[in-house]
Amino acid sequence: AAIASHHKASESLYRIKDRAFEAVAKRLRDGVPTTEFDIQQQMVGWFGEEGLVADSAPCVSAQENAGNPHYLASAAEHRVIRKNELVLLDLWGKRTEPGAVYADITWIGFAGTGVPAPMTRAFDAICGARDAAVSVVQDAATAGRDVRGYEADRAARKVLIDAGFGEAIMHRTGHSLGENVHGNGAHLDDYETYDERRLLPGSGFTIEPGLYFKDFGVRTEINMV
Numbered sequence: 749a750a751i752a753s754h755h756k757a758s759e760s761l762y763r764i765k766d767r768a769f770e771a772v773a774k775r776l777r778d779g780v781p782t783t784e785f786d787i788q789q790q791m792v793g794w795f796g797e798e799g800l801v802a803d804s805a806p807c808v809s810a811q812e813n814a815g816n817p818h819y820l821a822s823a824a825e826h827r828v829i830r831k832n833e834l835v836l837l838d839l840w841g842k843r844t845e846p847g848a849v850y851a852d853i854t855w856i857g858f859a860g861t862g863v864p865a866p867m868t869r870a871f872d873a874i875c876g877a878r879d880a881a882v883s884v885v886q887d888a889a890t891a892g893r894d895v896r897g898y899e900a901d902r903a904a905r906k907v908l909i910d911a912g913f914g915e916a917i918m919h920r921t922g923h924s925l926g927e928n929v930h931g932n933g934a935h936l937d938d939y940e941t942y943d944e945r946r947l948l949p950g951s952g953f954t955i956e957p958g959l960y961f962k963d964f965g966v967r968t969e970i971n972m973v
Contacts, residue, residue: 749847750847750849750950750952751849751950751952751973753842753843753845753847753848753849754842754849754850754851754925754952754971754973755851756843757800757841757842757843757848757849757850757851758851758853758971760795760798760799760800760841760851761800761839761840761841761851761852761853762853763794763798764791764794764795764798764806764839765837765839765853765855767790767791767794768787768790768791768794768808768837769835769837769855769857771787771790772787772829772835772857772859773859776829776830776831776859781828782828782829783821783826783827783828783829784808784809784810784813784821784826784827784829785808785821785822785823785826787808787829788805788806788807788808788821788826789805791805791806791808791837791839792805792806795841798841799843799844800841800842800843800844801841801842801843801844802839802840802841802842802929803928803929804820805820805821806837806838806839806840807819807820807821807836807837807838807839807854808821808835808836808837809821809835809836809838809965810827810828810829810830810833810834810835810836811827811833811834811963811964812962812963812964813827814834814835814836814856814960814964814965814966814967815960815961815962815963815964815965816960816965817918817919817958817960817965817967829859830859831859831860832858832859832860833858833859833860834856834857834858834859834867834964834965834966835856835857835858835859836854836855836856836965836966836967837854837855837856837857838852838853838854838967838969839852839853839854840852840853840929842927842929847927848927849925849926849927849952850925850926850927850928850929850931851925851971852925852929852954852956852969852971853969853970853971854956854958854967854968854969855968855969856871856966856967856968866961866964867964867966869911870913870916870959870961870964870966871966871968873907873908873911873913873959874908874957874958874959874966874967874968875968876907876911877903877904877905877907877908877921877957878904878955878956878957878968878970880903880904880906880907881900881901881903881904881921881922881936881955881957882955882970882972883903884899884900884903885900885947885972889949894946895946895947896934896943896944896945896946896947897934897935897936897937897938897943897944897945897946897947897953898936898937898938898942898943898944899938900921900922900936900947900955901920901921901922901935901936901937901938901939901943902938904921904936904955904957905917905921905938905939905957907957908957908959913959916959916960916961917939917957917958917959917960918958918960919939919940919958920935920936920937920938920939920940920941921936921937921939921955921956921957922935922936922937922953922954922955922956923935923936923937923953923954924951924952924953925952925953925954925971926952931952931953933945933947933948933951933952933953934946934947934948934951934953935953936953936954936955950973951973952971952972952973953971953972954969954970954971954972955969955970955971955972956968956969956970
C-alpha cells in the first residue's frame with residue numbers, strides 16, 4: 749500500500765513538473781514577465797488539483813539561485829526568470845490518505861536552445877553520480893547482501909570528485925522517504941553524517957546528487973525503493 753501511494757504521488761509530481769516547465773516556456777515565448785514565485789504559486793494550485801499535500805511550497809530556482817541548495821522563493825524574495833537561464837524545480841508531496849508516503853523529485857531545464865558547456869559538464873557528472881548510487885543498491889540487492897546508506901553516498905560523490913567537482917558538493921546524496929518527506933530510515937550519507945544503517949527491503953529514499961556554483965547549480969533527484 750505504501751509503495752502504491754508513493755507511485756501515485758510520483759505520477760502527480762511528474763505532471764506538475766511538466767506543467768511548470770511549459771508555463772515558463774509559454775510565458776517566455778509570449779513575452780510575459782514571470783518570476784520564480786509566480787511559477788511556484790501556480791504549482792501550489794496544481795498540488796491541490798492533484799490531491800497532494802506537502803510541508804511547504806516547491807522550489808523554483810533560476811540561475812544563481814539554483815546554486816544555493818537551500819533557496820526557497822517567497823513573496824519577499826524571488827527573481828525574474830529570463831531567456832537563456834537554467835531553471836531548477838524541486839517538488840515533493842504525498843496523497844491525503846492515512847499512511848501516505850512522500851515522493852520527491854528534482855528536474856532542471858534551460859530556457860534557451862543551446863545549453864552552456866559548463867552546465868552540460870556539471871549535469872553529465874551528476875547523472876553519472878546518480879547512476880553510480882543506483883548501481884550500488886541494485887548490485888547489493890541482486891547479490892543478497894546488506895547495503896548501507898553511506899555506501900551509496902560514497903559511490904556518488906566519488907564520481908563527482910573524480911570529475912573535478914569536489915568543492916561544489918554541498919549535501920549528502922539522498923534521504924529516507926516516509927510519511928514525512930525526510931523519513932526516519934537510512935539516508936544516503938557519508939558527507940553530513942556517517943549513516944551505516946541498512947537500506948531495508950521495501951524502504952524508499954531519494955538519490956539526488958547536486959553541484960553548486962556562484963552563477964548556477966544543478967541537481968537531479970529520483971526515488972528508489
